Amino acid sequence: MSKNDLNLVVSQLKPDTNMFHQAVADMAHSIEKIYDNEPSYKEGRLFERLFNHDRTIKFRVTWQDDSGDIHHNTGWRVQHNNALGAYKGGLRFHPAVKEETFQFLSYEQTFKNALTGLPMGGAKGGADFDPKGKSDKEIMRFCQAFMIELKSFIGRETDVPAGDIGVSSTEIGYMFGAYKSLTDHHQGVLTGKDPSYGGSYMRAEATGYGAAYFLRRALQADAKSVKEQKIAISGAGNVAIYLAEKLTQMGGIVVSLSDSTGTLIKNNGFTSQDIKSIKKLKFDNKGRLGDHSDYNIDAEYHDGKSPWGLCKYDIAAPSATQNEVDEAEVKAITKAGASIICEAANMPLTRKAGEAALKEKIILLPSKAVNAGGVAVSGIERTQNAMMEQWSAERVDENLQTIMEDIFDECKRHMPDQTSPDRYIHGANMAGFRKVANAILAQGIIN
Numbered sequence: 001m002s003k004n005d006l007n008l009v010v011s012q013l014k015p016d017t018n019m020f021h022q023a024v025a026d027m028a029h030s031i032e033k034i035y036d037n038e039p040s041y042k043e044g045r046l047f048e049r050l051f052n053h054d055r056t057i058k059f060r061v062t063w064q065d066d067s068g069d070i071h072h073n074t075g076w077r078v079q080h081n082n083a084l085g086a087y088k089g090g091l092r093f094h095p096a097v098k099e100e101t102f103q104f105l106s107y108e109q110t111f112k113n114a115l116t117g118l119p120m121g122g123a124k125g126g127a128d129f130d131p132k133g134k135s136d137k138e139i140m141r142f143c144q145a146f147m148i149e150l151k152s153f154i155g156r157e158t159d160v161p162a163g164d165i166g167v168s169s170t171e172i173g174y175m176f177g178a179y180k181s182l183t184d185h186h187q188g189v190l191t192g193k194d195p196s197y198g199g200s201y202m203r204a205e206a207t208g209y210g211a212a213y214f215l216r217r218a219l220q221a222d223a224k225s226v227k228e229q230k231i232a233i234s235g236a237g238n239v240a241i242y243l244a245e246k247l248t249q250m251g252g253i254v255v256s257l258s259d260s261t262g263t264l265i266k267n268n269g270f271t272s273q274d275i276k277s278i279k280k281l282k283f284d285n286k287g288r289l290g291d292h293s294d295y296n297i298d299a300e301y302h303d304g305k306s307p308w309g310l311c312k313y314d315i316a317a318p319s320a321t322q323n324e325v326d327e328a329e330v331k332a333i334t335k336a337g338a339s340i341i342c343e344a345a346n347m348p349l350t351r352k353a354g355e356a357a358l359k360e361k362i363i364l365l366p367s368k369a370v371n372a373g374g375v376a377v378s379g380i381e382r383t384q385n386a387m388m389e390q391w392s393a394e395r396v397d398e399n400l401q402t403i404m405e406d407i408f409d410e411c412k413r414h415m416p417d418q419t420s421p422d423r424y425i426h427g428a429n430m431a432g433f434r435k436v437a438n439a440i441l442a443q444g445i446i447n
Protein backbone atom coordinates (compact mmCIF):
# COMPACT_ATOMS: atom_id res chain seq x y z
CA MET A 1 0.00 0.00 0.00
CA SER A 2 1.54 3.31 -1.04
CA LYS A 3 1.71 6.26 1.32
CA ASN A 4 -0.81 8.07 -0.89
CA ASP A 5 -3.25 5.15 -0.51
CA LEU A 6 -2.76 5.16 3.28
CA ASN A 7 -3.21 8.94 3.47
CA LEU A 8 -6.45 8.62 1.51
CA VAL A 9 -7.77 6.06 3.99
CA VAL A 10 -6.69 8.14 6.99
CA SER A 11 -8.37 11.24 5.55
CA GLN A 12 -11.70 9.36 5.53
CA LEU A 13 -11.53 8.49 9.22
CA LYS A 14 -13.59 10.52 11.65
CA PRO A 15 -11.55 12.45 14.25
CA ASP A 16 -13.08 10.47 17.16
CA THR A 17 -12.11 7.04 15.80
CA ASN A 18 -8.62 6.70 17.27
CA MET A 19 -8.77 2.95 17.94
CA PHE A 20 -10.20 2.18 14.52
CA HIS A 21 -7.54 4.45 13.00
CA GLN A 22 -4.88 2.52 14.91
CA ALA A 23 -6.18 -0.86 13.67
CA VAL A 24 -6.41 0.32 10.04
CA ALA A 25 -2.93 1.88 10.08
CA ASP A 26 -1.48 -1.27 11.66
CA MET A 27 -2.93 -3.40 8.87
CA ALA A 28 -1.86 -0.97 6.13
CA HIS A 29 1.73 -0.97 7.34
CA SER A 30 1.89 -4.77 7.21
CA ILE A 31 0.31 -5.35 3.81
CA GLU A 32 2.01 -2.54 1.89
CA LYS A 33 4.29 -4.83 -0.11
CA ILE A 34 1.82 -7.61 -0.92
CA TYR A 35 -0.81 -5.03 -1.86
CA ASP A 36 1.51 -3.37 -4.35
CA ASN A 37 2.77 -6.70 -5.73
CA GLU A 38 -0.67 -8.16 -6.41
CA PRO A 39 -2.54 -6.10 -9.03
CA SER A 40 -5.85 -7.84 -8.30
CA TYR A 41 -5.85 -6.43 -4.76
CA LYS A 42 -5.24 -2.89 -5.95
CA GLU A 43 -7.63 -3.13 -8.92
CA GLY A 44 -10.31 -4.59 -6.66
CA ARG A 45 -9.69 -1.84 -4.09
CA LEU A 46 -9.60 -4.50 -1.42
CA PHE A 47 -8.13 -2.37 1.34
CA GLU A 48 -10.67 0.40 0.84
CA ARG A 49 -13.53 -2.13 0.76
CA LEU A 50 -12.34 -3.70 3.99
CA PHE A 51 -11.92 -0.28 5.55
CA ASN A 52 -15.69 0.16 5.23
CA HIS A 53 -17.99 -1.95 7.41
CA ASP A 54 -20.89 -3.75 5.78
CA ARG A 55 -23.37 -2.13 8.14
CA THR A 56 -23.82 -0.60 11.59
CA ILE A 57 -27.05 -1.28 13.46
CA LYS A 58 -27.88 1.08 16.34
CA PHE A 59 -30.94 0.82 18.57
CA ARG A 60 -32.49 1.92 21.86
CA VAL A 61 -32.93 -0.65 24.63
CA THR A 62 -35.67 0.20 27.13
CA TRP A 63 -35.89 -1.78 30.36
CA GLN A 64 -37.31 -1.60 33.88
CA ASP A 65 -35.36 -1.87 37.14
CA ASP A 66 -36.50 -3.59 40.33
CA SER A 67 -38.04 -0.36 41.63
CA GLY A 68 -40.19 0.00 38.54
CA ASP A 69 -38.17 2.88 37.07
CA ILE A 70 -37.71 2.93 33.29
CA HIS A 71 -34.21 3.18 31.80
CA HIS A 72 -32.84 3.22 28.28
CA ASN A 73 -29.43 2.35 26.88
CA THR A 74 -27.94 2.29 23.40
CA GLY A 75 -27.19 -0.99 21.66
CA TRP A 76 -25.10 -1.69 18.56
CA ARG A 77 -24.20 -4.51 16.21
CA VAL A 78 -21.43 -3.66 13.75
CA GLN A 79 -21.13 -6.24 10.96
CA HIS A 80 -17.79 -5.75 9.26
CA ASN A 81 -17.38 -8.49 6.64
CA ASN A 82 -18.89 -11.91 5.89
CA ALA A 83 -16.78 -13.10 2.95
CA LEU A 84 -15.57 -16.14 4.91
CA GLY A 85 -18.84 -17.02 6.63
CA ALA A 86 -21.66 -15.72 8.81
CA TYR A 87 -20.71 -12.73 10.94
CA LYS A 88 -19.18 -13.82 14.24
CA GLY A 89 -18.07 -11.85 17.27
CA GLY A 90 -18.90 -10.98 20.84
CA LEU A 91 -21.36 -8.73 22.63
CA ARG A 92 -19.91 -6.34 25.21
CA PHE A 93 -21.93 -4.68 28.00
CA HIS A 94 -19.92 -1.80 29.46
CA PRO A 95 -20.78 1.85 30.20
CA ALA A 96 -17.74 3.15 28.32
CA VAL A 97 -18.48 1.55 24.93
CA LYS A 98 -19.44 3.64 21.95
CA GLU A 99 -19.88 3.06 18.24
CA GLU A 100 -16.16 3.42 17.54
CA THR A 101 -15.41 0.66 20.06
CA PHE A 102 -17.35 -1.80 17.92
CA GLN A 103 -16.01 -0.43 14.63
CA PHE A 104 -12.48 -1.20 15.79
CA LEU A 105 -13.34 -4.54 17.39
CA SER A 106 -15.35 -5.82 14.41
CA TYR A 107 -12.56 -4.85 11.99
CA GLU A 108 -10.01 -6.77 14.07
CA GLN A 109 -12.47 -9.66 14.48
CA THR A 110 -12.67 -10.25 10.72
CA PHE A 111 -8.95 -10.95 10.46
CA LYS A 112 -8.74 -12.79 13.77
CA ASN A 113 -11.51 -15.13 12.62
CA ALA A 114 -9.73 -15.62 9.30
CA LEU A 115 -6.62 -16.83 11.15
CA THR A 116 -8.56 -19.62 12.87
CA GLY A 117 -9.26 -21.33 9.53
CA LEU A 118 -12.96 -21.62 10.47
CA PRO A 119 -15.74 -20.25 8.22
CA MET A 120 -16.53 -17.06 10.12
CA GLY A 121 -16.87 -13.41 9.18
CA GLY A 122 -16.33 -10.54 11.62
CA ALA A 123 -18.75 -8.53 13.76
CA LYS A 124 -18.99 -7.05 17.24
CA GLY A 125 -21.67 -5.40 19.31
CA GLY A 126 -23.13 -4.70 22.70
CA ALA A 127 -24.52 -1.86 24.77
CA ASP A 128 -23.51 0.91 27.16
CA PHE A 129 -25.27 -1.00 29.95
CA ASP A 130 -23.31 -1.69 33.14
CA PRO A 131 -24.13 -5.11 34.68
CA LYS A 132 -22.18 -4.20 37.83
CA GLY A 133 -24.44 -3.39 40.72
CA LYS A 134 -27.53 -4.74 38.94
CA SER A 135 -29.67 -7.51 40.34
CA ASP A 136 -30.01 -10.77 38.47
CA LYS A 137 -33.59 -9.89 37.52
CA GLU A 138 -32.49 -6.47 36.19
CA ILE A 139 -29.82 -8.12 34.05
CA MET A 140 -32.40 -10.61 32.78
CA ARG A 141 -34.84 -7.85 31.84
CA PHE A 142 -32.13 -5.87 30.08
CA CYS A 143 -30.97 -8.93 28.10
CA GLN A 144 -34.52 -9.70 27.04
CA ALA A 145 -35.09 -6.11 25.93
CA PHE A 146 -31.75 -6.13 24.09
CA MET A 147 -32.68 -9.29 22.19
CA ILE A 148 -36.07 -7.88 21.19
CA GLU A 149 -34.14 -5.20 19.26
CA LEU A 150 -31.31 -7.45 18.00
CA LYS A 151 -33.25 -10.53 16.89
CA SER A 152 -34.01 -9.33 13.36
CA PHE A 153 -30.33 -8.89 12.51
CA ILE A 154 -28.90 -12.22 13.67
CA GLY A 155 -29.36 -15.88 12.75
CA ARG A 156 -27.51 -19.19 12.55
CA GLU A 157 -26.39 -18.50 8.96
CA THR A 158 -26.39 -14.69 9.24
CA ASP A 159 -24.71 -13.44 12.41
CA VAL A 160 -23.84 -15.49 15.49
CA PRO A 161 -22.96 -13.34 18.53
CA ALA A 162 -21.07 -14.56 21.58
CA GLY A 163 -20.07 -13.17 24.97
CA ASP A 164 -17.41 -10.60 25.74
CA ILE A 165 -16.70 -8.17 28.60
CA GLY A 166 -19.81 -7.94 30.79
CA VAL A 167 -21.52 -10.82 28.97
CA SER A 168 -21.03 -14.22 30.56
CA SER A 169 -22.93 -17.46 30.05
CA THR A 170 -25.60 -15.97 32.33
CA GLU A 171 -26.33 -13.07 29.98
CA ILE A 172 -26.04 -15.35 26.95
CA GLY A 173 -28.62 -17.64 28.55
CA TYR A 174 -31.12 -14.82 29.05
CA MET A 175 -30.62 -13.61 25.46
CA PHE A 176 -30.89 -17.14 24.07
CA GLY A 177 -34.11 -17.70 26.01
CA ALA A 178 -35.56 -14.46 24.66
CA TYR A 179 -34.55 -15.32 21.08
CA LYS A 180 -36.11 -18.80 21.39
CA SER A 181 -39.33 -17.32 22.77
CA LEU A 182 -39.51 -14.61 20.09
CA THR A 183 -38.73 -16.89 17.11
CA ASP A 184 -39.74 -20.37 18.29
CA HIS A 185 -36.32 -21.62 17.11
CA HIS A 186 -33.91 -23.54 19.34
CA GLN A 187 -30.73 -23.18 17.31
CA GLY A 188 -27.12 -22.14 17.58
CA VAL A 189 -27.73 -18.42 17.08
CA LEU A 190 -25.55 -17.57 20.09
CA THR A 191 -22.34 -19.14 21.33
CA GLY A 192 -21.00 -19.11 24.84
CA LYS A 193 -24.09 -20.98 26.01
CA ASP A 194 -24.03 -23.21 29.05
CA PRO A 195 -23.23 -26.84 28.10
CA SER A 196 -26.60 -27.92 29.54
CA TYR A 197 -28.45 -26.58 26.48
CA GLY A 198 -25.99 -26.70 23.60
CA GLY A 199 -22.93 -24.81 24.77
CA SER A 200 -19.37 -26.03 24.49
CA TYR A 201 -17.13 -27.05 27.31
CA MET A 202 -13.97 -24.92 27.61
CA ARG A 203 -15.58 -21.69 26.34
CA ALA A 204 -14.76 -19.73 29.50
CA GLU A 205 -11.15 -20.94 29.47
CA ALA A 206 -10.65 -20.67 25.72
CA THR A 207 -9.17 -17.19 25.25
CA GLY A 208 -6.75 -17.48 28.16
CA TYR A 209 -5.73 -21.04 27.33
CA GLY A 210 -5.37 -20.16 23.65
CA ALA A 211 -3.07 -17.25 24.52
CA ALA A 212 -0.92 -19.62 26.57
CA TYR A 213 -0.69 -22.09 23.67
CA PHE A 214 0.38 -19.35 21.25
CA LEU A 215 2.96 -17.98 23.71
CA ARG A 216 4.37 -21.47 24.23
CA ARG A 217 4.91 -21.89 20.47
CA ALA A 218 6.53 -18.46 20.18
CA LEU A 219 8.96 -19.34 22.96
CA GLN A 220 9.70 -22.73 21.40
CA ALA A 221 10.55 -20.97 18.12
CA ASP A 222 13.33 -19.18 20.02
CA ALA A 223 14.45 -22.40 21.73
CA LYS A 224 12.84 -21.37 25.05
CA SER A 225 10.25 -22.91 27.34
CA VAL A 226 7.38 -21.49 29.40
CA LYS A 227 8.93 -23.21 32.40
CA GLU A 228 10.64 -20.76 34.76
CA GLN A 229 9.57 -17.72 32.72
CA LYS A 230 8.21 -14.91 34.90
CA ILE A 231 5.01 -13.50 33.45
CA ALA A 232 3.21 -10.31 34.54
CA ILE A 233 -0.49 -10.38 33.67
CA SER A 234 -2.97 -7.51 33.90
CA GLY A 235 -6.66 -8.12 34.39
CA ALA A 236 -8.64 -10.55 36.51
CA GLY A 237 -11.39 -11.66 34.16
CA ASN A 238 -11.71 -14.86 32.14
CA VAL A 239 -8.75 -14.07 29.87
CA ALA A 240 -6.30 -13.13 32.62
CA ILE A 241 -7.21 -15.79 35.17
CA TYR A 242 -7.34 -18.69 32.72
CA LEU A 243 -4.11 -17.52 31.08
CA ALA A 244 -2.53 -17.53 34.55
CA GLU A 245 -3.98 -20.97 35.25
CA LYS A 246 -2.64 -22.55 32.07
CA LEU A 247 0.80 -20.88 32.27
CA THR A 248 1.13 -22.08 35.86
CA GLN A 249 0.26 -25.61 34.72
CA MET A 250 3.01 -25.28 32.11
CA GLY A 251 5.57 -24.36 34.77
CA GLY A 252 5.51 -20.61 34.23
CA ILE A 253 5.78 -18.18 37.15
CA VAL A 254 2.82 -15.78 37.06
CA VAL A 255 3.74 -12.79 39.25
CA SER A 256 0.74 -10.46 38.87
CA LEU A 257 -2.98 -10.08 38.32
CA SER A 258 -4.90 -6.80 38.48
CA ASP A 259 -8.36 -5.28 38.42
CA SER A 260 -9.74 -1.75 38.24
CA THR A 261 -8.82 -1.11 41.88
CA GLY A 262 -5.23 -2.37 42.02
CA THR A 263 -2.69 -5.16 41.51
CA LEU A 264 -1.67 -8.34 43.32
CA ILE A 265 2.05 -9.18 43.16
CA LYS A 266 3.62 -12.50 44.10
CA ASN A 267 7.28 -12.62 43.08
CA ASN A 268 7.64 -16.39 43.45
CA GLY A 269 4.47 -16.99 41.44
CA PHE A 270 0.83 -17.68 42.22
CA THR A 271 0.14 -21.27 43.13
CA SER A 272 -2.69 -23.32 41.66
CA GLN A 273 -4.50 -22.89 44.99
CA ASP A 274 -4.02 -19.10 44.77
CA ILE A 275 -5.62 -19.05 41.32
CA LYS A 276 -8.48 -21.23 42.54
CA SER A 277 -9.07 -18.75 45.37
CA ILE A 278 -8.90 -15.78 43.00
CA LYS A 279 -11.56 -17.45 40.84
CA LYS A 280 -13.80 -17.71 43.88
CA LEU A 281 -13.14 -14.08 44.79
CA LYS A 282 -13.70 -12.67 41.28
CA PHE A 283 -16.11 -15.09 39.58
CA ASP A 284 -18.26 -16.40 42.41
CA ASN A 285 -18.36 -13.41 44.74
CA LYS A 286 -17.71 -10.52 42.30
CA GLY A 287 -15.12 -9.13 44.71
CA ARG A 288 -12.03 -6.94 44.39
CA LEU A 289 -8.44 -8.16 44.48
CA GLY A 290 -7.96 -5.89 47.47
CA ASP A 291 -10.02 -8.43 49.43
CA HIS A 292 -7.44 -11.15 48.77
CA SER A 293 -6.54 -11.69 52.43
CA ASP A 294 -10.10 -12.88 53.12
CA TYR A 295 -9.39 -15.77 50.72
CA ASN A 296 -5.97 -16.78 52.13
CA ILE A 297 -4.12 -15.50 49.06
CA ASP A 298 -0.55 -14.71 50.13
CA ALA A 299 0.40 -11.75 47.90
CA GLU A 300 1.20 -8.03 48.04
CA TYR A 301 -1.63 -5.70 47.05
CA HIS A 302 -0.85 -2.34 45.41
CA ASP A 303 -3.89 -0.11 45.52
CA GLY A 304 -4.66 1.82 42.32
CA LYS A 305 -1.60 0.59 40.41
CA SER A 306 -1.06 -1.42 37.24
CA PRO A 307 1.44 -4.30 37.42
CA TRP A 308 4.07 -3.12 34.96
CA GLY A 309 6.47 -1.30 37.29
CA LEU A 310 6.00 -3.33 40.46
CA CYS A 311 8.41 -6.26 39.97
CA LYS A 312 10.81 -7.99 37.60
CA TYR A 313 9.52 -10.33 34.88
CA ASP A 314 10.38 -11.78 31.46
CA ILE A 315 7.02 -11.47 29.68
CA ALA A 316 4.24 -8.88 29.92
CA ALA A 317 0.75 -10.14 29.09
CA PRO A 318 -1.80 -7.30 29.08
CA SER A 319 -5.12 -9.12 29.38
CA ALA A 320 -7.66 -6.53 30.52
CA THR A 321 -8.89 -4.26 27.73
CA GLN A 322 -7.97 -2.22 24.64
CA ASN A 323 -5.30 0.51 24.88
CA GLU A 324 -4.58 -0.27 28.52
CA VAL A 325 -0.80 0.10 28.06
CA ASP A 326 0.57 3.53 27.16
CA GLU A 327 4.06 4.75 26.27
CA ALA A 328 5.04 5.39 29.90
CA GLU A 329 4.06 1.87 30.88
CA VAL A 330 6.21 0.43 28.09
CA LYS A 331 9.14 2.13 29.80
CA ALA A 332 8.19 0.32 33.00
CA ILE A 333 7.89 -2.98 31.10
CA THR A 334 11.35 -2.43 29.61
CA LYS A 335 12.83 -1.59 33.00
CA ALA A 336 11.25 -4.74 34.46
CA GLY A 337 13.33 -6.79 31.99
CA ALA A 338 10.61 -8.06 29.68
CA SER A 339 11.60 -9.21 26.20
CA ILE A 340 8.08 -10.15 25.01
CA ILE A 341 4.67 -8.48 25.17
CA CYS A 342 1.92 -11.04 24.65
CA GLU A 343 -1.29 -9.18 23.76
CA ALA A 344 -3.96 -11.37 25.35
CA ALA A 345 -6.57 -8.57 25.32
CA ASN A 346 -7.81 -6.93 22.12
CA MET A 347 -5.20 -4.36 20.99
CA PRO A 348 -4.06 -3.55 24.56
CA LEU A 349 -1.22 -1.23 23.46
CA THR A 350 -1.77 2.30 22.25
CA ARG A 351 -0.14 3.18 18.93
CA LYS A 352 2.68 5.07 20.67
CA ALA A 353 3.14 2.24 23.15
CA GLY A 354 3.57 -0.23 20.29
CA GLU A 355 6.13 2.01 18.63
CA ALA A 356 8.02 2.43 21.91
CA ALA A 357 8.09 -1.34 22.50
CA LEU A 358 9.52 -1.98 19.04
CA LYS A 359 12.22 0.65 19.59
CA GLU A 360 13.23 -1.30 22.69
CA LYS A 361 13.39 -4.49 20.56
CA ILE A 362 10.58 -6.09 22.58
CA ILE A 363 8.89 -8.86 20.60
CA LEU A 364 5.18 -8.17 20.15
CA LEU A 365 2.75 -11.08 19.89
CA PRO A 366 -0.37 -9.44 18.38
CA SER A 367 -3.85 -9.80 19.80
CA LYS A 368 -5.50 -10.88 16.55
CA ALA A 369 -3.45 -14.08 16.83
CA VAL A 370 -2.96 -14.47 20.59
CA ASN A 371 -6.58 -13.64 21.47
CA ALA A 372 -8.19 -15.96 18.91
CA GLY A 373 -8.84 -18.89 21.26
CA GLY A 374 -12.24 -17.62 22.36
CA VAL A 375 -13.69 -17.29 18.89
CA ALA A 376 -12.05 -20.58 17.92
CA VAL A 377 -14.05 -22.43 20.58
CA SER A 378 -17.14 -20.43 19.57
CA GLY A 379 -16.63 -21.86 16.09
CA ILE A 380 -16.24 -25.31 17.61
CA GLU A 381 -19.52 -24.76 19.49
CA ARG A 382 -21.25 -23.97 16.18
CA THR A 383 -19.87 -27.23 14.77
CA GLN A 384 -21.23 -29.19 17.73
CA ASN A 385 -24.64 -27.52 17.37
CA ALA A 386 -24.79 -28.29 13.65
CA MET A 387 -23.87 -31.92 14.29
CA MET A 388 -26.22 -32.13 17.30
CA GLU A 389 -23.29 -33.36 19.39
CA GLN A 390 -21.49 -32.33 22.54
CA TRP A 391 -17.76 -32.89 22.72
CA SER A 392 -15.80 -33.55 25.90
CA ALA A 393 -13.65 -30.82 27.39
CA GLU A 394 -10.58 -32.83 26.44
CA ARG A 395 -11.63 -33.02 22.78
CA VAL A 396 -12.39 -29.29 22.66
CA ASP A 397 -9.04 -28.49 24.27
CA GLU A 398 -7.20 -30.69 21.75
CA ASN A 399 -8.91 -28.84 18.90
CA LEU A 400 -8.11 -25.48 20.50
CA GLN A 401 -4.43 -26.37 20.77
CA THR A 402 -4.37 -27.45 17.12
CA ILE A 403 -6.03 -24.21 15.97
CA MET A 404 -3.66 -22.01 17.99
CA GLU A 405 -0.63 -23.91 16.67
CA ASP A 406 -1.98 -23.55 13.11
CA ILE A 407 -2.40 -19.80 13.69
CA PHE A 408 1.20 -19.62 14.86
CA ASP A 409 2.38 -21.51 11.77
CA GLU A 410 0.38 -19.17 9.48
CA CYS A 411 1.92 -16.13 11.17
CA LYS A 412 5.40 -17.59 10.82
CA ARG A 413 4.82 -18.52 7.17
CA HIS A 414 3.77 -14.98 6.29
CA MET A 415 6.54 -13.15 8.19
CA PRO A 416 8.56 -10.90 5.89
CA ASP A 417 11.61 -11.76 8.05
CA GLN A 418 12.29 -13.98 11.03
CA THR A 419 14.17 -11.58 13.30
CA SER A 420 12.39 -8.22 13.62
CA PRO A 421 10.47 -7.61 16.86
CA ASP A 422 7.29 -6.89 14.86
CA ARG A 423 7.52 -10.09 12.81
CA TYR A 424 4.44 -11.68 14.39
CA ILE A 425 2.38 -8.53 13.79
CA HIS A 426 3.21 -8.55 10.08
CA GLY A 427 2.73 -12.31 9.83
CA ALA A 428 -0.72 -12.21 11.42
CA ASN A 429 -1.86 -9.20 9.38
CA MET A 430 -0.63 -10.59 6.08
CA ALA A 431 -2.12 -14.05 6.67
CA GLY A 432 -5.49 -12.68 7.75
CA PHE A 433 -5.71 -10.09 4.99
CA ARG A 434 -4.81 -12.55 2.23
CA LYS A 435 -7.50 -15.00 3.27
CA VAL A 436 -10.27 -12.39 3.46
CA ALA A 437 -9.14 -10.53 0.33
CA ASN A 438 -8.99 -13.68 -1.78
CA ALA A 439 -12.50 -14.65 -0.68
CA ILE A 440 -13.85 -11.21 -1.60
CA LEU A 441 -12.23 -11.36 -5.03
CA ALA A 442 -13.64 -14.82 -5.66
CA GLN A 443 -17.18 -13.63 -4.86
CA GLY A 444 -17.24 -10.57 -7.15
CA ILE A 445 -17.68 -6.87 -6.66
CA ILE A 446 -21.07 -7.22 -4.98
CA ASN A 447 -19.37 -8.44 -1.79
